[in-house]
Amino acid sequence: MSTNQPALPPTDGTAPAKCSKCERPMSTPLVCDFCHALNPSAVGVDYFSLMSLPQRFDLTEEEIHDRFVTLNRHTHPDFHAGESPEAQSLSLKMSATINDAYRVLSDPASRGDYLLELLGGASSAEEKSVPEGFLDTMMMMQEEIADATAEGNTEELQRIREVLQTQHDGLMRRTAGLFADYEQAAACDYTRDDLLKELRRQLNAVSYVTKLISQTR
Amino acid sequence: MIPATAGDGQTAMGDRLILGIDLGTTNSLAAYMTEGGPVLIRDSSGEALVPSVLAFGADGSVTVGAEARAHAVENPLTTIYSVKRLMGRGIDDLQDAAAKLAYKLTAGPHGTVCVEVNGRRHTPQELSAMVLREVRRRSEDVLGREITEAVITVPAYFDDSQRQATRDAGRIAGLNVRRIVNEPTAAALAYGLDHASDSTIAVYDLGGGTFDVSVLKVTGGVFEVLATHGDTALGGDDFDHELVALITGEVRRQFGQELSFPPSTRQALRNFAEATKIRLSDEDRASVDVDLGSGRRFARTITRDEFERLIAPWIDHTLEHCRMAMGDAGLSPRDIDEVVMVGGSTRVPLVRRRVEEYFGRRCYTAINPEHVVALGAGVQGGILAGLRRDTLLLDVIPLSLGIETMGGAMGKLIMRNSTVPCQAGETFTTYADGQTAVDINVLQGERELARDCRSLGKFKLTGIPPMPAGFPRIHVTFLVDANGILNVSAREQRSGKAASVQITPAHGLTAEEVDRMVKDSFAHAFDDMTEHQLIDLRNESNRVLSAIEKALTEVGSVLSDEQRTSLNEAVAELKVKMEEDDPDALYDAMSAANDATAPLTGAQMDKVLRQTVKGRKLEEFEDDDPQRQEG
Numbered sequence: 001m002s003t004n005q006p007a008l009p010p011t012d013g014t015a016p017a018k019c020s021k022c023e024r025p026m027s028t029p030l031v032c033d034f035c036h037a038l039n040p041s042a043v044g045v046d047y048f049s050l051m052s053l054p055q056r057f058d059l060t061e062e063e064i065h066d067r068f069v070t071l072n073r074h075t076h077p078d079f080h081a082g083e084s085p086e087a088q089s090l091s092l093k094m095s096a097t098i099n100d101a102y103r104v105l106s107d108p109a110s111r112g113d114y115l116l117e118l119l120g121g122a123s124s125a126e127e128k129s130v131p132e133g134f135l136d137t138m139m140m141m142q143e144e145i146a147d148a149t150a151e152g153n154t155e156e157l158q159r160i161r162e163v164l165q166t167q168h169d170g171l172m173r174r175t176a177g178l179f180a181d182y183e184q185a186a187a188c189d190y191t192r193d194d195l196l197k198e199l200r201r202q203l204n205a206v207s208y209v210t211k212l213i214s215q216t217r
Numbered sequence: 218m219i220p221a222t223a224g225d226g227q228t229a230m231g232d233r234l235i236l237g238i239d240l241g242t243t244n245s246l247a248a249y250m251t252e253g254g255p256v257l258i259r260d261s262s263g264e265a266l267v268p269s270v271l272a273f274g275a276d277g278s279v280t281v282g283a284e285a286r287a288h289a290v291e292n293p294l295t296t297i298y299s300v301k302r303l304m305g306r307g308i309d310d311l312q313d314a315a316a317k318l319a320y321k322l323t324a325g326p327h328g329t330v331c332v333e334v335n336g337r338r339h340t341p342q343e344l345s346a347m348v349l350r351e352v353r354r355r356s357e358d359v360l361g362r363e364i365t366e367a368v369i370t371v372p373a374y375f376d377d378s379q380r381q382a383t384r385d386a387g388r389i390a391g392l393n394v395r396r397i398v399n400e401p402t403a404a405a406l407a408y409g410l411d412h413a414s415d416s417t418i419a420v421y422d423l424g425g426g427t428f429d430v431s432v433l434k435v436t437g438g439v440f441e442v443l444a445t446h447g448d449t450a451l452g453g454d455d456f457d458h459e460l461v462a463l464i465t466g467e468v469r470r471q472f473g474q475e476l477s478f479p480p481s482t483r484q485a486l487r488n489f490a491e492a493t494k495i496r497l498s499d500e501d502r503a504s505v506d507v508d509l510g511s512g513r514r515f516a517r518t519i520t521r522d523e524f525e526r527l528i529a530p531w532i533d534h535t536l537e538h539c540r541m542a543m544g545d546a547g548l549s550p551r552d553i554d555e556v557v558m559v560g561g562s563t564r565v566p567l568v569r570r571r572v573e574e575y576f577g578r579r580c581y582t583a584i585n586p587e588h589v590v591a592l593g594a595g596v597q598g599g600i601l602a603g604l605r606r607d608t609l610l611l612d613v614i615p616l617s618l619g620i621e622t623m624g625g626a627m628g629k630l631i632m633r634n635s636t637v638p639c640q641a642g643e644t645f646t647t648y649a650d651g652q653t654a655v656d657i658n659v660l661q662g663e664r665e666l667a668r669d670c671r672s673l674g675k676f677k678l679t680g681i682p683p684m685p686a687g688f689p690r691i692h693v694t695f696l697v698d699a700n701g702i703l704n705v706s707a708r709e710q711r712s713g714k715a716a717s718v719q720i721t722p723a724h725g726l727t728a729e730e731v732d733r734m735v736k737d738s739f740a741h742a743f744d745d746m747t748e749h750q751l752i753d754l755r756n757e758s759n760r761v762l763s764a765i766e767k768a769l770t771e772v773g774s775v776l777s778d779e780q781r782t783s784l785n786e787a788v789a790e791l792k793v794k795m796e797e798d799d800p801d802a803l804y805d806a807m808s809a810a811n812d813a814t815a816p817l818t819g820a821q822m823d824k825v826l827r828q829t830v831k832g833r834k835l836e837e838f839e840d841d842d843p844q845r846q847e848g
Contacts, residue, residue, distance in 0.1 A: 069436075069439050069441075069609065069611075072609060072611060073439075073606075073609050076609060076610075076611075076699070077638065077698070077699045078396075078600050078601060078609070078610065078699065079603075079606060081395065081396075081601040081602075081603070082233075082601075082602075082603055092638050092696070092698055092699070093638075093640075093696070095638045095699075096637075096638040096639050096640040096696060096697075097640070099611075099635070099636040099637070099638065099639050100639060100640065102636070103635060103636070103639075
């Protein structure tokens with residue numbers, strides 16, 4: 001069975017060294033790659049460690065999806081159906097946690113939010129500020145959406161959606177840049193704090209734009 | 218994969234057999250996993266489909282399947298069909314459906330619905346259990362072994378109540394339901410076994426009473442559902458109803474608006490409409506000729522064009538769901554590599570044409586659309602039995618889950634199309650000093666207001682330690698398992714004490730009610746067995762009686778007066794016991810009568826033997842070879 005599994009990518013060292021059951025090396029804290037024994041203490045670690053992914057923003061959709069599938073091949077309740085009720089309940093919980101981790105990490109905006117808080121930044125509930133000038137633009141866009149919706153002008157709505165999408169993509173590019181700067185600024189806490197604050201503002205703007213985009217549909 | 222017929226030498230793999238059952242609105246069927254792939258359970262004539270129809274006899278007996286359907290016209294009030302449309306629904310949800318059904322719906326406990334037959338009320342769960350029991354019995358006959366474990370399929374768009382109702386039906390039928398699987402996903406599984414290459418597929422599943430569309434990504438044995446949409450009250454039944462409405466409308470115009478249709482006529486029209494629909498799949502026109510009695514006759518021709526105009530709005534509706542599913546998956550029709558057609562109603566040419574137009578490609582119909590779901594359920598049974606580790610199924614929850622928040626809003630906790638299993642947590646507190654219980658209204662649906670969503674029921678958290686108002690922190694975990702069914706647990710975080718959760722389902726049965734029905738079904742199983750035994754014994758007794766009569770006329774003269782008296786007494790006693798309902802007493806009486814005929818039987822044997830010997834030549838008699846005689 002394990003011969004069918006794809007090779008596991010190297011990890012950042014958050015995984016425990018050995019499986020407590022078969023003593024073989026583990027590539028994820030969740031489950032043994034060889035004997036499928038589940039590790040109950042793994043539930044509760046952060047989503048990056050859980051998925052054995054490096055704690056960074058710059059991840060591709062493919063690598064996150066790969067981990068999601070590989071881990072589910074071990075933990076999914078289908079593969080623990082004949083085991084003890086405890087093992088079944090653990091597999092259910094782990095699989096649910098992996099699915100949740102995948103949902104959060106696979107979407108760049110929510111991955112940014114999650115990583116920001118993990119790095120000690122404020123949550124969107126604690127800090128609601130947005131980049132300067134952003135709100136004025138958004139108020140204008142909101143009015144345009146309201147007018148176009150009232151007129152039933154789908155072409156205009158389509159145009160507004162494209163403008164907003166461009167805004168959104170720009171904000172995400174800046175977010176990626178700021179996270180990269182954060183990694184480079186390892187030595188300077190002061191710079192890092194500033195970067196986290198700026199990231200908060202960018203990500204708040206992203207969620208604002210996303211909401212407006214959904215209003216154009 | 219060529220689905221083979223059971224009984225041709227294939228055996229189920231391993232000791233553990235988990236039967237895959239497609240519990241359909243119109244037909245039900247089963248399959249199981251073998252080394253060569255999934256195999257359908259077929260009866261001796263090769264038929265895999267068991268009509269999901271129940272006929273209740275005046276004596277309390279229940280017939281399931283083709284025979285029950287055959288008598289629907291004679292017994293419209295006691296023939297129950299389309300039970301799936303009632304599963305997990307409340308009486309208030311079903312006002313429209315009730316008008317179309319020939320049998321009688323009544324309110325059950327706490328807002329549920331019941332079917333009333335011969336003055337007795339049956340829950341949809343119990344009725345479905347009867348269908349499941351029949352499928353199980355047939356499978357046991359074919360496989361020659363007991364079956365206790367099953368995977369049962371449901372429409373992907375079934376909500377929590379409908380899934381629970383299906384699982385409860387399985388339990389009442391004596392099955393350990395190992396998994397509730399979504400029908401389009403099961404179909405994809407059966408399809409995917411034949412197609413190794415990676416692809417993005419859409420499954421269009423139009424059954425007798427339900428419609429689903431699921432979009433899946435299939436890569437290297439991983440079946441990942443991206444989005445699903447549907448309508449659990451839209452199916453081929455609706456096409457039939459359009460034809461019935463057309464005919465009844467014209468009949469009234471011709472013979473008078475006041476004309477009423479007795480249940481048997483309505484049932485006949487329903488059968489008629491179904492036959493017409495099927496005929497119009499192959500032919501351009503079908504003639505309708507209805508004898509309404511009293512010399513009134515209605516005859517006309519229905520063309521395919523006319524039929525297609527009637528059903529077009531229903532198909533538009535299904536395509537709207539396709540658009541929504543594609544939107545949720547973030548795909549456009551040209552991203553789809555294959556469209557798999559599932560369900561008997563996809564045989565209607567207009568359905569195929571419109572679906573092909575929407576996706577811009579030909580539909581895949583190589584696996585019988587009525588078999589593909591059961592085959593996939595068989596595969597899933599194999600996965601759960603540990604036979605396949607190379608296939609991974611990642612399904613989704615079709616509707617968002619949430620709770621009623623202040624002011625009657627729906628607070629979503631788990632979004633639709635989330636991969637299952639999935640979970641979410643929420644912390645609650647108390648609003649009065651010393652409060653030890655909190656009520657939560659759990660909702661399912663996409664609307665913003667609680668009253669527009671479906672309530673799954675009231676969850677009462679009890680056992681909260683008494684504390685000042687607002688002080689307890691009760692963390693509630695909502696966990697949706699791989700069946701798409703919600704499990705709720707709660708813990709008060711300050712004390713660390715687990716709170717217990719009592720659930721009053723809004724449209725389903727409580728755990729106690731299901732337990733009682735499981736017990737009842739055993740009790741009824743006993744009744745059924747007794748009934749069966751009595752029928753067999755009465756038949757056997759009749760044979761004994763006629764044999765005695767024959768013997769008396771042939772060789773009665775050999776009996777002594779004493780023998781004759783005891784034989785007469787035994788016969789009289791047997792006739793009495795045949796009128797009663799005690800199988801043991803009947804058996805004893807039958808044995809006694811048999812014993813009393815011993816002198817007659819002996820005399821008959823002598824007579825037969827003498828005749829035989831007389832009729833044959835001596836050399837033949839000596840030559841007799843027992844083996845040759847057999848041949």
